[in-house]
Amino acid sequence: MPLTVSDRARNVIASPIRKYVPLIKAAEEAGAEFIKLHIGDPDLDAPPRILRAIRSYAGKTLPYAPSSGLPEHVAAWQAYYGKLGVAIAPSDFVPTAGCAEAIQMAMMAVADPGDDILCFEPLYTGFKAAARMFGVNLVPVPLDIADNFALPAIAEIEKRVTPKTKAIIVINPDNPTGKAWRKEELEAVLAVAGRRNLFVISDETYREIVFKGKPSTMLSFPRYRDRVIVVDSLSKRFSVPGARMGCVVSFNRDVSGAVLKFAMARLSTPTIEQLAVAPLLRDPGAYVKKVVAEYKARRDAAVGALAKIPGVVHGRPEGAFYVVAKLPIPDADAFVRFLIQDFRKDGVSVTVTPIKDFYATPGRGADEIRIALVRPPAVIKKGIGLLAQALKEYGAERSRDKAVKR
Numbered sequence: 001m002p003l004t005v006s007d008r009a010r011n012v013i014a015s016p017i018r019k020y021v022p023l024i025k026a027a028e029e030a031g032a033e034f035i036k037l038h039i040g041d042p043d044l045d046a047p048p049r050i051l052r053a054i055r056s057y058a059g060k061t062l063p064y065a066p067s068s069g070l071p072e073h074v075a076a077w078q079a080y081y082g083k084l085g086v087a088i089a090p091s092d093f094v095p096t097a098g099c100a101e102a103i104q105m106a107m108m109a110v111a112d113p114g115d116d117i118l119c120f121e122p123l124y125t126g127f128k129a130a131a132r133m134f135g136v137n138l139v140p141v142p143l144d145i146a147d148n149f150a151l152p153a154i155a156e157i158e159k160r161v162t163p164k165t166k167a168i169i170v171i172n173p174d175n176p177t178g179k180a181w182r183k184e185e186l187e188a189v190l191a192v193a194g195r196r197n198l199f200v201i202s203d204e205t206y207r208e209i210v211f212k213g214k215p216s217t218m219l220s221f222p223r224y225r226d227r228v229i230v231v232d233s234l235s236k237r238f239s240v241p242g243a244r245m246g247c248v249v250s251f252n253r254d255v256s257g258a259v260l261k262f263a264m265a266r267l268s269t270p271t272i273e274q275l276a277v278a279p280l281l282r283d284p285g286a287y288v289k290k291v292v293a294e295y296k297a298r299r300d301a302a303v304g305a306l307a308k309i310p311g312v313v314h315g316r317p318e319g320a321f322y323v324v325a326k327l328p329i330p331d332a333d334a335f336v337r338f339l340i341q342d343f344r345k346d347g348v349s350v351t352v353t354p355i356k357d358f359y360a361t362p363g364r365g366a367d368e369i370r371i372a373l374v375r376p377p378a379v380i381k382k383g384i385g386l387l388a389q390a391l392k393e394y395g396a397e398r399s400r401d402k403a404v405k406r
Contacts (some may be wrong), residue, residue, distance in 0.1 A: 005118040012132040016125060016357035023241040023340045024351060032344060035383035038336075038351040040175065040372045042239040046284060046293065049289050050240060052275035065271045067263040069095040076278035086219045092251055092253050094259045095269045098245040099205045099233035104130045105248055106229045110199045111136045111166045117168040118160055120151075122176055122324065122358035124364055127169055139165070140360035145326055145368070149179040157192050167199040167229075168192065170218065176358055176370040178299070180210050190224045198227065198318070198393020199255075202370065205233040205246075205322040206230065208288045211296045223249045234277055236321070237288055243273040295321045301377035305384035309391065318406050321373040324355065327391065332356065332369050335394055343390040350383040350390070 010382065017039050024034060025077045027032070045298045068074070074090050081088050096102040103126050111117055113135030121140040139160050143149040168189055172181040202218040226298045229247040235241035250256045291365060299316075302323045306314040311328030328337050332354035343349050352369045359365040373380060 004351050005027055009136070010134055011239065012129055013125065014131075014341070018046060020336060020340060022283075023337070024178075025094055026098055027340055029351075031065055031347065033348045033376060035206045035348065035350045035379060035386065036338075037371045037373070037380065038353045039374070040236070041241060041374060042236060042321075043374050043376075044239045044291060046240050046345065047238055047280050048280050050238065050243070050276045051280070054272055057272050057275070062271060063275055064261060065268040065276050067094075067261075067268055068260060069093065069169055069269075070271065070274045072278050073274035076281035077249075077262055080281040080284070081217070081219070082251070084220065086183065087217075087250055090249075091253075092249055092256055094248045094256065095274065096231075096246040096248060096263070097244040097269050098235055098241070098247075099231050100126050101201060101266075102231035102233070102246045102248045103127055103201070103203065103260045104133070104275060105134060105259045106201045106231050106255075107131065107134055107167075108232055108262060109255050110201070110229070114164065115160060117167045118157065118165060118166045119360060120171075120174075121360050122368075123169065123360070124171055125358055127203075128357065128360060135165075136319045138169075138360040142361065142364065143177065145313055145315050145324060146176075149174070149177045149324075151181075151185045151188065154188050157189070158196070161196045161198070165166060165196065165198060167201050169201050169203070171203040171205075172218075173201075173210055173317075176322045176353075176355055177207065177315055178322050179239075179315075180212070180318035183216070185280060186218060187221070189271070189279070190218070190221055190227070192296025193227050194224060199252075200228050202228055202230050206236055207232070208237045208284070209371070210319040211292070211299065212318060219251070227252070229255055234281075237284070238277065238280060239291065239293065240277070243277065245277050247272055258368050260351050295373060297377050298375075298380055299323070299374035301380045302371060302373055304383060305381045305388075309384070309388045311391075321382065323371045323373065324368055325371060326368050329391070329394065330367055332365075335390075336369070339387075339390055343386075343393060345386055345389060348386065350386040352387065386400050 047152050116137045116139045118139050131399050140155055207215045233246035248259045308396050313326040315324045336354050339349050355368045355370045356365045
């Protein structure tokens, strides 16, 4: 009898963002060049203060940090949330290895195998992978690119709640859509959670990267404070995804206690990075202001270039650093393979991410892509120009294939 892996291992999805890396690497080894707009890995310089702190670590040993976080690190997060008008105690906070681990711990804290969690789709694939790993069912509430992913009628949310439902996921600002949630939309979701006795898992990784208004947190709604679980990260606002610095914040003692036990099981997050990010957490303003201005310029460049491509429908992001586009083709996965393996203009192509796997509803999003705004505006325009030319060539190639088949 052959050895077999678990059902969990078979059912978890491969990252739709990273699964094309081997194809890209093979094409590069063959001489191709790519404008890489497929992965949300910031190209902006990391804050010098963080890099200096990492380089100047003077300890003679490198010990484990406490599972609950180094005191200096916890205090810095307290100061950071204080600037948002929210006072958190050390017991409300658990450091995590980025937001990915925070998502996993939050889901484990509120849902058992077979339980349901509502989500708004498309959504960050980390939630989908975690749900598969833990045997949790994601129940989607579809958002539509045609109305820039506006929240549907509340009845559309309420009708999906059952006795098995444990929580609602909100990503604000959203990955992949760039949707920045309005206060009224957040209040409406919280009201559903209150009426139906649910938690809200609020992914606020891109909190500062909003192009209108001020950063906010769902922890600022006092009436619902025991229901909100914030999963947070410094990866994008400070351009340090390799530091793996995130957290779970919850005023609910049962939740924070459970998350701390999960954190103890994996021991700790990196000691040097906890110390290195603390000063910037206390005073992030100047660095973040530059980051937001740059991503706004990149958003404008991307939507301007996409608007010139016939048949493409795209969102207008209000935050984060992604754009979703609906292409005039049936299969974005096949098109992305064409971009990587076949299309070249002067030896150069562009990479984007197909987002079928960002949906929980089978069949949705097959013709959509996500563009990550991780290159300067001029490079983004060039990349989208290559995308436009590739669409023409791909359409012509498909027409020839159909003619041959006839």
